[in-house]
Structures are given as structure tokens and as C-alpha cells.
Amino acid sequence: MSEEAVSDEAAQPHEPHIHIVKGHPTDEELAALVTALGLVGGGAPAPTEPEPTRWGQPVDRLRFAMSNYQRLTMQQMTHMKR
Known part of the structure; x- marks a missing residue:
């Protein structure tokens, strides 16, 4: 068998x-x-792209930490009571 024949067979699905x-x-x-065989041998669906992670987005650097928010609120409440 020649190399051309092998490549032709491999190229055809x-x-x-x-x-x-x-x-x-x-x-x-x-x-x-045909329907029954198609359902059984359908194969796995193509994998989907994973959702991009939002971890470490630049906008996260603009937010205050929760401890800062609580401290600011406590300071404001203390100031308002005086």
C-alpha cells in the first residue's frame, strides 16, 4: 500500500x-x-467554554474592605450622637 492511498483513506471521514x-x-x-441508535451512540456534547472568573478584577481594588466600612459607619454614628 502506498503512502498516497493511506493518506486518502485517512482524509475521508x-x-x-x-x-x-x-x-x-x-x-x-x-x-x-436509526433514532434509537442515534440516542445511544450520540456521544458526549462538546465541552463549553468555562465562565471567565471575576477574581482579581481591577474594579475590586476600588472597593473598601468590609472592616473599613464598619469602622466608618461606627464613627459616623458616634459623631451624630454627640
Whole structure:
């Protein structure tokens, strides 16, 4: 077998087929068979892209820490009471 023949065979995708050995199935029976085989051998769905993480976004540097927020609120409440 030459290298050209091997590369030609590899380039062509495999085409699935069903070969009826015995009997004469109706079109409805063939459709049911193809549907059942398609559901069983459908394969896994293509993986989706993961959602980009929001960890470490530049906007996070503009926010105050929760401890600062609580301290500011406590200072404001103390000032208002005086």
C-alpha cells in the first residue's frame, strides 16, 4: 500500500451505515431503529467554554474592605450622637 492511498483513506471521514441482513423492515421501523441508535451512540456534547472568573478584577481594588466600612459607619454614628 502506498503512502498516497493511506493518506486518502485517512482524509475521508467514516460514514456510518446500517446493513439489513434479513427481513424487509418498513420505513417506520428503520426510522425507529436509526433514532434509537442515534440516542445511544450520540456521544458526549462538546465541552463549553468555562465562565471567565471575576477574581482579581481591577474594579475590586476600588472597593473598601468590609472592616473599613464598619469602622466608618461606627464613627459616623458616634459623631451624630454627640
